[in-house]
Amino acid sequence: MSTHLLGIVVEGPDDARTVPGLVDRVLEDAVPALKDKLGRSRSFCGIDANAPLVMWSAVHQCRVPRRHGHFGGKPALEDARTAVLALRGFIARDPQPEAVVLVRDSDG
Helix, strand or coil, rough: CCCEEEEECCCCCCHEEEHHHHHHHHHHHHHHHHHCCCCHHHEEECCCCCCCCCCCCHHHHHHCCCCEEEECCECHHHHHHHHHHHHHHHHCCCCCCEEEECCCCCCC
């Protein structure tokens, strides 16, 4: 069974511990045949080669050229700019992840 690489951007260490389990639950619910197989068939990565994840606060430190832009004709909010920067970082990564999970919570 091949390993599927998933990029992950989280706010902190607690999210890094809980988000993989949440992602597995969502995928298992969507594709019941994956039950009990996900832990062996997927791994998470950050933008940097050996990082298992990237923190939102560190996205701006990644070596990816910044771009500013608009969404729907309106200037991007800071989270939108950071999300685009993170996605561009994952695109530049080798190997590229098959999907990227961007996690923001509401605990302030």
